[in-house]
Amino acid sequence: MRVQMLGLCRFSYVGLRGYQRDHASIEERRAFLYDPERLARRWLWFTTLALPGWLAQTDPDFTLVIMTGPDLPEPYLSHLRDLGAATPQLRLELVAPMDRHLEACRTAIAPHVEPAADVVGHFRHDDDDAVAVDYVASARRDFAAVRGLWQPERRLSLDHSRGLMLRAGAGGLQFTPRIAHNMGVALTIFLPPDQPQTALHFNHTRLPLWMPGVAVTRPLMFIRSIHADSDSGDMGPGIPWEIGEGDLDRQLARRFALRRDILEGLAGRLSGAAGGRSC
Template sequence: MRVQMLGLCRFSYLGLRGYQVEHDSIAARRAYLYDPDRLARRWLWFQTVALPGWLAQTDPDFTLVIMTGPDLPEPWLGQLRDLCDRVPQLRLSLVPAMDYHLEACHAAVAPHLDPDAQVIGHFRHDDDDAVAVDYIARARADFARVSPLWQAEGKLSLDYGRGLIIAARDGQLKITPRICHNMGVALTIFLAPDAPRTALHFNHTKLAQWMPGVQVTRPLMFIRSIHADSDSGDMGPGLPWQPEEGTMNRLLRSRFGLRRADLAALARSLG
């Protein structure tokens, strides 16, 4: 069974709705999203936290669509173009501002659907979060183990619940190990190829309304970031877990390709 892993990452996409921070007009949203200082901070998060894991995936058979507007200011639009030209798994989608966010997300993803795939593993990814380097490989393997659930309904969610919450406040970095349910990062929605939907069409906190779901709580699979520019600054419900003493730096390197010193420097620069 051919499974395409297809993700969507919105980088300051200029459209109404679809976010917790809302605006009354495109002009107001443009002023907020395209503020140069804000864009510089978002790029730092994207480059420092999000990209390393995607560039180091052990299974390179995936597509991550980076969605933004055609009027995204320079140098950020040029940097996104250069990045997507260098990395074959990354595709840049320039979507004009639309009132209906889900339609915009589908417009970004639809051209990249694999016509030979029998199943599409849709995932969303925020530009300041991270997935582990084996997320794609494990999602594909774990789906194969539970695929009869998908076959019964044509929809299935697969959630990796063990992660780290990193908070950058007042120049300080705080890392909180957390087991969460359907956080949104490292969460795959498996759909039929002809389903006119993406992962964004399903509220990740209410997935049980639409489909069966499986949660896998090992290994460590995601990082979620909380900072001043977060769309949501709430850690949300979850359970604590405790890594072995002295292993945090190794976990960051081996699971995400990150260095704790770089994360701490990022937090200081934003403070």
């Protein structure tokens, strides 16, 4: 069975809807998203926290579509083009502003769906979050173990729910270990390739309304960041678990290809930031 792993990362995409922060017009949204200081912060989060795990995936058979607008200011548009040219798994899609956000997301994803695949594992990824280096491999392996649950409805969510909440601010970094279900990061929605939906078509907080779901609570699989540019500063409900300081450093390196000193340096540089989350 061919399982395609296909994700979407929105990088400062100018469009209405799809965000917790509202704007009255596309022009107002553009002014907010393209603010030079905000874009500089978003790029630092993306390249420092999000990108290392994708570049280090143990299973390189995946596609992550980076969706932005054709008028994204330089040098960020050129940076994204260079990333796509250097990394086969990263595909840049330039989508003109659209009022209907889900239609825009489908426009970005549709050219990359493999019609010959048996199943497509759709996922979303915010540009300031991280997944473990074996997320793609784990999603494929775990789906194979529960494939029978997918067959009746041809819909299934697979939630790798053990993570770290990273709060960054003037006080530096704080990591809070949580098992948090359906956070949206490291969450895979398995659909047939002929279905028009993507991961973003399903509100991740209400997934049981539309499909059966399986939670995989080990191993550590995601980092969700909370900082001054976050749309929501709430880490949400979850179950705490414990990790020692020394083990935390080892897990950051082994699971995410990250170093805490680099993340602390980033937090220090951005501690005065203010604005709105992802996309």
